[in-house]
Amino acid sequence: GQQLNQSPQSMFIQEGEDVSMNCTSSSIFNTWLWYKQDPGEGPVLLIALYKAGELTSNGRLTAQFGITRKDSFLNISASIPSDVGIYFCAGQLGNAGNMLTFGGGTRLMVKP
Amino acid sequence: NAGVTQTPKFRVLKTGQSMTLLCAQDMNHEYMYWYRQDPGMGLRLIHYSVGEGTTAKGEVPDGYNVSRLKKQNFLLGLESAAPSQTSVYFCASGYGQPQHFGDGTRLSIL
Numbered sequence: 616g617q618q619l620n621q622s623p624q625s626m627f628i629q630e631g632e633d634v635s636m637n638c639t640s641s642s643i644f645n646t647w648l649w650y651k652q653d654p655g656e657g658p659v660l661l662i663a664l665y666k667a668g669e670l671t672s673n674g675r676l677t678a679q680f681g682i683t684r685k686d687s688f689l690n691i692s693a694s695i696p697s698d699v700g701i702y703f704c705a706g707q708l709g710n711a712g713n714m715l716t717f718g719g720g721t722r723l724m725v726k727p
Numbered sequence: 728n729a730g731v732t733q734t735p736k737f738r739v740l741k742t743g744q745s746m747t748l749l750c751a752q753d754m755n756h757e758y759m760y761w762y763r764q765d766p767g768m769g770l771r772l773i774h775y776s777v778g779e780g781t782t783a784k785g786e787v788p789d790g791y792n793v794s795r796l797k798k799q800n801f802l803l804g805l806e807s808a809a810p811s812q813t814s815v816y817f818c819a820s821g822y823g824q825p826q827h828f829g830d831g832t833r834l835s836i837l
Contacts, residue, residue: 621769657829714772715769
């Protein structure tokens with residue numbers, strides 16, 4: 616089946632630094648989604664991307680839908696301690712309701 | 728703060744027992760989903776529903792059944808629990824993609 620490779624698996628950064636993480640797939644997707652999960656909670660949708668080449672921001676977060684439709688990137692600017700968590704990418708191939716494929720997650724740790 | 732509510736939050740079962748996990752959403756979403764999350768892995772879709780009275784298999788449906796008798800509720804059943812079903816189960820709802828997740832049900836099967 617489809618697989619998403621998310622990297623890096625973990626990051627330990629200093630508060631104030633910028634963060635980049637990415638997701639690559641062996642197959643093309645029509646939709647890319649980025650989620651954040653805090654310990655003991657469910658994932659929270661951060662950004663949804665629906666068009667190849669699309670660049671979308673949500674506060675300090677910016678995500679891009681790769682033009683090949685096989686990758687996506689998430690950047691966090693000026694990290695703060697509450698950015699700590701696990702970030703998941705997810706790709707959807709077909710129409711609404713079709714399965715999402717999730718990446719394995721990037722664990723972000725921020726040192727104050 | 729409503730949204731997606733899962734019950735129970737924790738449960739320990741013995742192999743062979745059955746149980747039902749309940750998911751309720753108050754956002755009038757058509758789509759609802761059940762995922763499982765295992766250590767070191769992303770979420771995997773068990774079953775999903777695109778509307779009241781409809782269900783469909785996801786990536787890992789074996790050993791589970793679901794029902795969507797009311798639009799706001801999506802039930803996940805384990806007919807005969809197995810240790811391999813020890814996991815954290817998340818329900819989600821949305822308008823085409825899972826936009827809101829519950830806080831999970833931590834299930835251990837001994």
